[in-house]
Amino acid sequence: GAGVSQTPSNKVTEKGKYVELRCDPISGHTALYWYRQSLGQGPEFLIYFQGTGAADDSGLPNDRFFAVRPEGSVSTLKIQRTERGDSAVYLCASSLTFTRGVETQYFGPGTRLLVL
Amino acid sequence: ELKVEQNPLFLSMQEGKNYTIYCNYSTTSDRLYWYRQDPGKSLESLFVLLSNGAVKQEGRLMASLDTKARLSTLHITAAVHDLSATYFCAVRPYGGSQGNLIFGKGTKLSVKP
Numbered sequence: 327g328a329g330v331s332q333t334p335s336n337k338v339t340e341k342g343k344y345v346e347l348r349c350d351p352i353s354g355h356t357a358l359y360w361y362r363q364s365l366g367q368g369p370e371f372l373i374y375f376q377g378t379g380a381a382d383d384s385g386l387p388n389d390r391f392f393a394v395r396p397e398g399s400v401s402t403l404k405i406q407r408t409e410r411g412d413s414a415v416y417l418c419a420s421s422l423t424f425t426r427g428v429e430t431q432y433f434g435p436g437t438r439l440l441v442l
Numbered sequence: 443e444l445k446v447e448q449n450p451l452f453l454s455m456q457e458g459k460n461y462t463i464y465c466n467y468s469t470t471s472d473r474l475y476w477y478r479q480d481p482g483k484s485l486e487s488l489f490v491l492l493s494n495g496a497v498k499q500e501g502r503l504m505a506s507l508d509t510k511a512r513l514s515t516l517h518i519t520a521a522v523h524d525l526s527a528t529y530f531c532a533v534r535p536y537g538g539s540q541g542n543l544i545f546g547k548g549t550k551l552s553v554k555p
Contacts, residue, residue: 330484357541359541366547366548367547367548368446368530368532368545368546368547368548369485369530369532369543369545370545371541371542371543371544373541374539374541374542381539381541382539382541382542384539384542385542417484417485419485430487430490431475431487431541431543432487433477433484433485433486434484435483435484436484
């Protein structure tokens with residue numbers, strides 16, 4: 327079956343611009359997660375949705391970052407007034423709420439964002 | 443603040459050899475994950491370890507967890523080239539939200555003939 331998909335796969339933008347990154351989770355997965363991975367680092371948690379609501383947004387670095395999941399499926403990560411330091415790979419993952427009590431997260435291929 | 447440290451960060455080994463990757467974490471956790479990432483690809487879940495003394499094996503990889511020492515190991519037996527990848531451990535802080543995983547920096551493994 328289809329896995330987690332993310333679009334675009336690559337995004338180049340200029341400093342100060344607005345960008346939207348999209349994530350399509352695995353069908354039926356109620357939980358959705360966003361991470362950011364910088365070169366040579368492990369993924370860094372940004373936000374987690376359970377259904378339509380953000381259950382934990384403690385990882386969002388500042389108020390330029392915002393994410394939505396209006397219908398409980400597709401999610402969009404929005405970054406305003408982009409800065410060069412926002413350049414990274416943005417990973418999306420999804421999971422069932424409980425899989426025998428353990429929620430394995432399935433990751434998408436990521437969106438590579440480059441801010442010039 | 444929870445910190446997750448992996449070592450080594452880079453590992454070059456010959457086919458057929460054994461080696462262990464270590465993952466230390468700094469505070470109480472109720473589960474630990476191991477992931478694999480191939481270059482330019484996304485993360486693939488390998489193991490989830492839930493309790494002290496848990497051991498899981500898949501092929502040439504075996505993961506274990508010692509919650510008292512706050513240590514997990516990923517042991518590689520008789521390495522083959524196909525195991526070349528970056529391996530991450532990730533920890534969910536005890537009482538943390540389902541999604542708030544803290545990842546290590548990763549161990550880049552290169553298996554040479």
